[in-house]
Amino acid sequence: MSTIADLPRQQFQSDANRTANDAPRRAAVRRALSNYQTARDRTGATFTDWKSARASAATIKHEAVNHLDRYLEEFEQKFTARGGKVFWATDSKQARDYILNLAKEKGVRSIVKSKAMTGEEIHLNEALIKEGYAVVESDLGEYIQQLKGEPPYHFVFPCMHLRRDEISDLFHRELGTAKTDSPEELTMIARNVLRRAYVDADMGISGGNFIVADTGMISITENEGNARLTVGLPKIHVALIGIEKVVPCLADLALFLPMLATAGTGQHLTGYNSMYGGPRQPGEIDGPEEFHVVFLDNHRTRLLADPEQRDALHCIRCGACLNVCPIFKNIGGHTYGTTYQGPIGSVITPHFRGLEDWKHLSGASSLCGACTETCPVGIDIHHHLLHNRRNAAAQKPAAGEQLLWKAFSFLMKRPALYRLATKFAPLGGLLHPLVEGTAMDPVASWTATREFPAAPQGSFRERFRAHKAAKAELVKKGGVQ
Amino acid sequence: MRVTLFVPCFIDSLYPNVGMSMVHILERLGHSVDFPEEQTCCGQPPFNSGYWEEARSVAVKQIEVFKNAEVVISGSGSCGAMFKVFYPELFHGHSAEAEAKALSAKTWEFSEFLVNKLGVTDLGARFEGRATFHDGCHGLRELGTKQAPRELLSHVKGLELVEMSEAETCCGFGGTFAVKYPQISTAMAEVKCNSICETKADYVISNDSSCLMQIGGWLNRNVGSVKCLHLAEVLASR
Numbered sequence: 001m002s003t004i005a006d007l008p009r010q011q012f013q014s015d016a017n018r019t020a021n022d023a024p025r026r027a028a029v030r031r032a033l034s035n036y037q038t039a040r041d042r043t044g045a046t047f048t049d050w051k052s053a054r055a056s057a058a059t060i061k062h063e064a065v066n067h068l069d070r071y072l073e074e075f076e077q078k079f080t081a082r083g084g085k086v087f088w089a090t091d092s093k094q095a096r097d098y099i100l101n102l103a104k105e106k107g108v109r110s111i112v113k114s115k116a117m118t119g120e121e122i123h124l125n126e127a128l129i130k131e132g133y134a135v136v137e138s139d140l141g142e143y144i145q146q147l148k149g150e151p152p153y154h155f156v157f158p159c160m161h162l163r164r165d166e167i168s169d170l171f172h173r174e175l176g177t178a179k180t181d182s183p184e185e186l187t188m189i190a191r192n193v194l195r196r197a198y199v200d201a202d203m204g205i206s207g208g209n210f211i212v213a214d215t216g217m218i219s220i221t222e223n224e225g226n227a228r229l230t231v232g233l234p235k236i237h238v239a240l241i242g243i244e245k246v247v248p249c250l251a252d253l254a255l256f257l258p259m260l261a262t263a264g265t266g267q268h269l270t271g272y273n274s275m276y277g278g279p280r281q282p283g284e285i286d287g288p289e290e291f292h293v294v295f296l297d298n299h300r301t302r303l304l305a306d307p308e309q310r311d312a313l314h315c316i317r318c319g320a321c322l323n324v325c326p327i328f329k330n331i332g333g334h335t336y337g338t339t340y341q342g343p344i345g346s347v348i349t350p351h352f353r354g355l356e357d358w359k360h361l362s363g364a365s366s367l368c369g370a371c372t373e374t375c376p377v378g379i380d381i382h383h384h385l386l387h388n389r390r391n392a393a394a395q396k397p398a399a400g401e402q403l404l405w406k407a408f409s410f411l412m413k414r415p416a417l418y419r420l421a422t423k424f425a426p427l428g429g430l431l432h433p434l435v436e437g438t439a440m441d442p443v444a445s446w447t448a449t450r451e452f453p454a455a456p457q458g459s460f461r462e463r464f465r466a467h468k469a470a471k472a473e474l475v476k477k478g479g480v481q
Numbered sequence: 482m483r484v485t486l487f488v489p490c491f492i493d494s495l496y497p498n499v500g501m502s503m504v505h506i507l508e509r510l511g512h513s514v515d516f517p518e519e520q521t522c523c524g525q526p527p528f529n530s531g532y533w534e535e536a537r538s539v540a541v542k543q544i545e546v547f548k549n550a551e552v553v554i555s556g557s558g559s560c561g562a563m564f565k566v567f568y569p570e571l572f573h574g575h576s577a578e579a580e581a582k583a584l585s586a587k588t589w590e591f592s593e594f595l596v597n598k599l600g601v602t603d604l605g606a607r608f609e610g611r612a613t614f615h616d617g618c619h620g621l622r623e624l625g626t627k628q629a630p631r632e633l634l635s636h637v638k639g640l641e642l643v644e645m646s647e648a649e650t651c652c653g654f655g656g657t658f659a660v661k662y663p664q665i666s667t668a669m670a671e672v673k674c675n676s677i678c679e680t681k682a683d684y685v686i687s688n689d690s691s692c693l694m695q696i697g698g699w700l701n702r703n704v705g706s707v708k709c710l711h712l713a714e715v716l717a718s719r
Contacts, residue, residue, distance in 0.1 A: 013662075013664075016662065016664050016665055017664050020664040020665050020667070020668040021664070021668075026668065026672075030672070326650055326651045326653065326669050326672070327665055327669075329672075330665055330668040330669055330672070331665055331668075363530075363658070363661060363662070364658070364661075364662050364665060365655065365658065366618070366651045366653055366654065366655025366656075366658045366659075366666070366669065367529065367618070367655055367656075367658070368618035368622070368650075368651035368655070369618055369619075369621075369622035369623065370618075370622070370649075370650075370651065372622070373622055386528075386529065386531075388531075389529070389530060389531030390531045390533050391531075392531055393530065393531030393532050393533075394531075397532075401530065401532075402532065402535075405526075405527040405530060405532040405535040405536075406535060408522075408526065408527060408535065408539075409524070409527060409535040409536070409538045409539045411521075412490070412521040412522045412524070412539040412542070413521075413538055413539055413542050415518065415519040415520070415521055415542075418490075418521045419518070422490075422493070422494050442657075442660035445659075445660040445661075445663045446659065446660055446663070446698070448663060449663060449667040449670075449699070449702065450667065450670065450695070450698030450699050450701075450702055451697070451698045451701040451702050452698065453495050453496070453694055453697065453698070455495070456495065456496070456497050456498070458497060459493050459494050459497055460488050460492060460493040460494075460496075460497035460499075460500035460501065461488075461493055461516070461518060462497075463497050463500075463501055464500065464501070464504065464516050467501070467504065
């Protein structure tokens with residue numbers, strides 16, 4: 001009984017079957033993330049008080065997200081005063097069309113791009129390549145994923161799932177380079193390709209980590225220097241940024257830059273932190289001649305309209321929630337089938353791409369709360385998964401499941417019936433006939449991999465009753481109490 | 482003190498020893514233990530599945546049952562969190578909101594109640610063996626319970642407590658998640674149980690029987706030698 005709407009869920013289930021059984025890959029991802037955790041703990045400890053830093057960050061983002069109109073316009077005014085251009089894209093098509101038209105108008109042939117999840121979100125590379133532009137990803141991890149023809153596995157660590165020998169094989173196959181086990185040599189291979197790409201490119205495309213309203217600048221943080229070259233060398237630059245990335249003032253970065261580095265990679269600060277305020281100014285010797293900022297809404301305002309989950313727009317895309325998520329660690333990033341993987345992706349994707357098709361991601365969580373605990377800007381991530389579940393059930397209840405919960409509540413509202421029923425059948429058996437043999441059968445699902453506890457002799461309430469009776473008997477006989 | 486026990490449905494039916502151990506411990510401390518028989522389930526299964534209307538109809542009954550209780554003690558961090566954290570949200574803007582908040586305020590997780598309300602850390606328990614402690618996520622992150630069970634266990638004579646590397650990692654139970662996404666749930670159980678086994682412990686102790694059902698379910702299928710015990714069962718041992 002499959003419908004098209006079921007496809008992302010079915011794909012998720014079958015990909016999860018495969019990835020959850022891939023023990024070596026799971027172990028490698030766990031090892032990598034355990035190293036991250038060690039680094040993060042060490043760096044986090046250098047904050048005088050991480051908790052208050054987190055509270056401040058949440059307050060600042062709350063202010064920014066709740067006054068997007070004011071701060072984005074402030075940015076636009078400052079940025080355009082220096083000759084920059086701002087385009088407000090309602091959806092992915094508008095954003096793509098703006099960039100495609102710009103490239104066409106300026107006679108662009110080749111494009112170099114630094115890491116931008118917004119680019120993934122609007123499928124920018126596919127659109128550009130389809131129109132005949134050569135596009136090269138300049139972030140090493142993104143470059144590897146581009147060569148591999150795969151989307152990023154993790155929105156901060158795009159190729160964290162790949163082993164060194166797999167990367168070497170990929171380079172050998174795609175670039176004809178000799179196989180090597182040395183990370184330095186692998187990096188040099190990519191560097192040789194990429195250096196040429198910067199020089200050849202007519203246009204650079206980047207994302208942006210922060211939009212700074214009071215100075216009209218965008219902030220980009222990175223570790224490879226590739227974003228600097230992407231912005232600095234080509235004549236035209238386009239930064240594609242989600243509208244939620246805004247912070248009110250430059251001083252806020254004193255908190256957010258170390259916070260993003262700590263939560264994202266366990267660094268005090270990333271290797272390169274740049275601020276861009278527009279195109280090359282008179283008298284300056286470098287920088288792009290044209291600088292465009294594309295503000296991407298693409299349903300972010302839909303999330304903004306939801307007061308309960310609006311704080312999900314505080315996200316600074318550090319990826320910490322993925323790094324601590326036991327679901328992510330066991331199924332990996334591709335299984336989600338989304339641009340933004342992990343807990344935050346499971347929260348926001350239903351808002352961006354439709355609850356009905358993406359509600360399963362909110363269900364695929366044990367609600368352990370590790371994500372919320374680690375989030376540097378205090379997003380109530382795992383409770384929002386609960387909210388998505390509630391909204392999904394209200395929007396379109398699953399017939400079989402609703403019946404089950406109605407039967408469940410019917411029973412649990414009637415203590416006498418509950419007592420009678422549990423007297424004759426262990427709890428799991430009570431509602432079992434409703435679902436036996438169906439895909440929802442919890443017993444079969446449980447016992448395929450786990451034992452069910454042995455039914456004890458007598459329930460607690462029976463034992464407690466006997467205990468009370470025995471005590472009363474003692475009192476009657478004049479014994480203790 | 483008159484202590485009212487909230488014994489969640491699955492503890493009532495599958496783990497009666499856990500409830501009885503709590504009764505013995507509290508009575509030995511001189512408290513009178515009450516168990517209103519009208520209680521059934523906190524409503525967490527439909528709540529977590531998104532069926533809040535159905536959850537509320539069950540929850541409102543529990544609110545009624547515990548209305549006159551002085552304190553309500555739960556042997557499950559998860560079901561305790563349902564009363565303490567999620568009832569106020571579930572009843573937000575509903576007629577029973579004030580009562581839900583009142584129940585929330587007087588609900589305690591068992592180990593927190595002993596250590597932070599009664600101020601008891603040494604129960605005179607004796608239990609021979611090497612054990613590791615699993616933090617149930619709801620107890621740990623919704624209720625903030627971390628030190629209380631360890632404090633209590635540190636006074637158990639004969640018990641050697643060793644921390645596992647993944648103590649705070651979810652076991653993968655997650656209620657209906659365990660059967661809706663069994664492949665992910667099982668992979669999580671495997672990670673958890675491997676971490677337990679690395680400690681060479683004879684026992685894994687937790688303050689949440691639902692986690693122990695998952696951990697025990699995996700261990701009994703795959704390992705067999707490590708036993709699961711609820712904190713109360715260990716603390717009641719003499």
